[in-house]
Each structure stands twice: as C-alpha cells, then as structure tokens.
Amino acid sequence: MSQGNKTLRIAVDAMGGDYAPSEVIKGAIDAAQQGDIEIILVGPMAILQTELAKYDVSNLPVKCLNADEFVKEGEPPALVLRQKRNASIIIATKLVKAGEVDAVVSAGPTGAVVACALTILGSTEGMERPVVGGPMLGFSPNTVVMDYGGNVDCKPYHLLSFAVVGSAYAKKLLHIPNPTVALLSVGSEEGKGNELVKESFPLFKKSGLNFIGNVEGNDLVAGKANVIVCDGFVGNTLLKFVEGLGGAIVQWLKVSLNGRLPDAEVDKLKQDLLAKMVGADLVGGAPLLGVNGVAMVMHGRSQALQFTRAITQTKVVVESGIVDAINSELAVVKRQLDCAKN
C-alpha cells in the first residue's frame, strides 16, 4: 500500500448515500482537482458517464469501473454479500484487497460497508469487528472517542482492543506520542461504573497503555484524556446527541442574534460553533479501524463538500500508516486479549 508523498488511488462507491451519484461524483471531482489523488468511481457505467459528462474531467485523474448493482438502505448486509456480488461497494472493496487502490470511500448503508470490509479485507488479528471513532468534539480535538460505531454489546477485552486502536489513532492521526487512555464511567474512582467498566479497569491497568483511570461525561468536553473508551451504544448515543444539540444551538444562535449582528457575522459564528461541536461530521467520514485496509464510512446524507473532505481525509489516513500501527500495537496486547477472552 502506498505511503509517503505519492499519488494515492482511492475507490469511491459512486452509488452510496442519499445524494448518490450526483453529489458523490461532484465531490470526488473536487478532491481530484486538489492533486495527488487518483479517483476510481465505481457504479453502473451508463450512470457514471451521464454524470461525468456534466464536467470537464479530461485532465483529471478520474476513472470509472463498472458495477452493475448497488445496495439500497435497509437491505440486510449478509444478503447483499451473497446475492449482490456486483454491487458497487463490493467491487470497490475488492480493489483494496487486490492492492489496486489504497482505500475505499462509501456513504452507502453502514452495515453493508462494514460487512464488506470485514468479509473482503478481513479483521485485524485481535479484533472481532471494526470500530469507528475519532475526535467527537471540536472543543476537545485531541480526544479520541472509541467506539461510536455499532459495537453495542461489549466485553472487557473488546474495550481493551478499542483502547489500543484509539491509542494508535491518537499517535498516527493526532501526532500525540504517548496518548493518555481513560474509561468512560459514572465516577472517577476505581470501582465506580457498570459491570463492564469495573471488569475492564484491571485489564486496562496492566495493558501497558498510558491508562489514567475513569473519566466522566463532562471530561469528554474538557478533553481529560487523549483516548476515551466506551461501548458503541454509549458512544453512538453521545455522537447523535451532540449532533442534535449542535443543530439546536446553532438555530438558537441564529434566532438570538438576528438583527443584533450583521448576517455575515452570525453565519461565521454559526460555522465556528459547529466546528467546536461536531468533529467528525466536518471531516466528512471516519475510517473503519480494525480491518486490513482503509475503508472510510460516511453519513448517508453526505453532500459534495463532505465527499471532498472525506476523500482528502482518506489520503491522510492512508499516509499515516495507522493500519500497520494498529496491527503491531494489537500484537503487543495479544496475550492479554486472549486471556481475557477465555
């Protein structure tokens, strides 16, 4: 897989997302214009060509690869894998596996994207399912929250693997040399928390990670640790909560400042506040971590701007070497993970 300052090849699932294919392709073209990225759009050739005809891409590194089918919202991922072998997300992910591209980007149904990554790329040794995480708030840009993907029922060894992945994320993507790691709980003292946290605490203590103990909900905002670990039920709920809250507060700000400051200043303040609140959304997408390759998942409602950002971020993720880092860091705690599992 490519590393360093060379052109990366990124497969984009042109049929994934609520605004596919038009917004996907618009965003991909914008990303290609920024240089150092070659885009392979994957989808039904006729549709791709109709969309591409709207732009002058003659001098851009944008290619097309045919995929007859695509996945619709609500289709069971297992069924997709068995019955839609020519779906755009499957063909795009296979390009990563074959080493023909460095990464895949999709705003298609998350379940299907995860299932493809897991089945086609395979999970990193030590992981059962990929995790999704990263800085959740602009207020605490150096705090990675793991997991806010879908790992809802966790055992202590799952949380430990999330911590390892989060630690690699903080090192490779946030450039923090020795990231502090904490468990999210309802009290800071050892012994406070639910069964999962209480059982995870001793495991974390002897993990070799830079574990600083439990933190609480408010500490997510204060950025009290570089990696804050929780199960995917808690993390996903927090992520959606802050997204909803961000929208409501921006709306409140608009109404409250209307007529008191010039519109342009109010708009600027709204953008500033959103950037403080919603970390991941502004980047556009998040890498699925714990699979053998780079697969970026995006919000279904992503538009061109988010696709451009996600593709640009994909380049950063690939070049960071985080996939290899996760592999080698998981190997260090492998024995401990195995013991905790059995």
Add this chain to the structure above:
Amino acid sequence: MSQGNKTLRIAVDAMGGDYAPSEVIKGAIDAAQQGDIEIILVGPMAILQTELAKYDVSNLPVKCLNADEFVKEGEPPALVLRQKRNASIIIATKLVKAGEVDAVVSAGPTGAVVACALTILGSTEGMERPVVGGPMLGFSPNTVVMDYGGNVDCKPYHLLSFAVVGSAYAKKLLHIPNPTVALLSVGSEEGKGNELVKESFPLFKKSGLNFIGNVEGNDLVAGKANVIVCDGFVGNTLLKFVEGLGGAIVQWLKVSLNGRLPDAEVDKLKQDLLAKMVGADLVGGAPLLGVNGVAMVMHGRSQALQFTRAITQTKVVVESGIVDAINSELAVVKRQLDCAKN
C-alpha cells in the same frame, strides 16, 4: 402527607453540600420568605444557631432540629447507616417517615441520601432502587429522561419500571395527559440496539404505556417522546456530558461576542443558553422516585440560589401527588414486572 394549597413542612439537611451550612441556610431562608413553606433545618444546634444569627428570622417559619453528626463525601453509605445514627440526613429522612414533614432536601453525598431514603422510607412496590430523572434539556422541556441516577446495570424490568415512573412524572409534573414513551437506542427500528434494549422492547410493547418505539440520541434534543428510557450509565453520562458542554459553549459565546454586544446582552444570552441546555441544574434538585416519600437530591456544589429553587420545587413535587401516582401506576404493571423478573 399534605396535598393542596396549605403550608408544607420541609426538612433541610443543613450539613449537606460543598457550601454547607452557610449557603444551605441562606437558600432555605429565602425559600421560607416566599411563603407557604415551613423549614426545619437539621444539623448540630450550635452551628445552626451561629448561622441563623446572621439573619432576622424572627417572623419566618424556620425551625432547627439538632443532629450531632453529618456525612462527609466519600463515606460508605452502609457504614453511615450503621455508625452515624445521628447524622443530619438520617434524622431529616426519619422526619419524613414519621409524617412530621412532607419532604427532605439534601445536597449531601448522593449515595448516602439514596441509602437513607431506601432504608428509612422504603422503596415503592415494584422498584428495587430509586431512580432520578426529569427533563434534561431546556430545548426539550417536555421530555423526561429516566434514569440519570445511578442504576448502571439494568435488566429489562428495571427499564420498564423507569418508564412507569417517567410516565407518572410527565403526567404529574409536566401535566401531559397521555405521555409518549420511548427506548433510547442506536436505531429507531425494532431490533436495533443492545441486548438490554432489544429484550426490553417487547416488554414495553405490551405494557399498556403509550410506547412509540426506539429513539436515538438526537431525539433527546428534538423531544421526540415525553419519556425516554435508558439505563443509569447512559443517562448519567449524557447528563454530565451536557453539563460540560453547556459550560464550554457559554464560555465560547462569551469570548466570541466580547466587544461586539454590550456586556449585559451577552450575560443575558449566556443565561438563555444555559436554560436551554441544563434543565435540572436550574431547578436545583431532583426527586428520588420510587421511594415512599419525597426526598430531593441536589448537586454537592449547590449554592443558596439552588437551595431556594430546590425547596420551591420540592413543594411542587409534594403537591403533584407523584408518589401516590407512581404507586398506583406500578401496581398496574406489577404482574408484568414480576413475570419479567423471574
């Protein structure tokens, strides 16, 4: 217990909280001045008298009751109950049990307040431990979140009892006749969620409650249901998260608007925003629900204003008849709770 528009008697743990006894007593006196409330301050008599000497309370319904001891932060509640029989919170709670007061208010260590309520007042039939909940956000004032107290490891029948309590809260304190009830989850469809939510769903469906299914984190802000049920780990984390976020956003607002609007207007906006974000904090305290009597728990860091508000809110809670309502509503689902338990 008193109902209707008569003078209520409220026992106040004068030694509970980071700013006890001075702020407790100041706040209690302010509450007494508003009328219709008689205050019984509980604590070491010499301390109470020294504090009271700072005010002219000759015409106010403020009395003192001696309690030689008090509970310090970090003392194990079980030990307190065995070894500190003359602690202010114990004596104050016993006044409720004896029918000598209508309610007890304390900002002492929550664990001790809960243990006293549970041991002295007893839990409502159908409840194992009291819950704490209420509107979490000013953005969604008609949405009760249960539990944000400390019930961290829950079974489906616990969640059902929280739903019943939340429903009684919405009826009696928010005056919503037929409150909608939802489970907090990571997806709105039936079958989405962790084991706890998935097992609770069918139980909720046949409960007779006005159950509308699953809602997600953003729906807490949008107020998609009148009662949103989660375990106390999730609820407590969300509560602390929004408290932290409220503080950070208010600080951001202050810095961002500094010099662009008059100070008084910025202050007003800060207050408005806090009121939108932090529901419970502004009231001052929350009732422990699921015990046979009214016991209000408060933040340890409460100051006079919060004590005044909590005492005033206590009057509302007592007069609402919520304790009786919880009793009778739990009786309706009793058979279902018993079946789910076994």
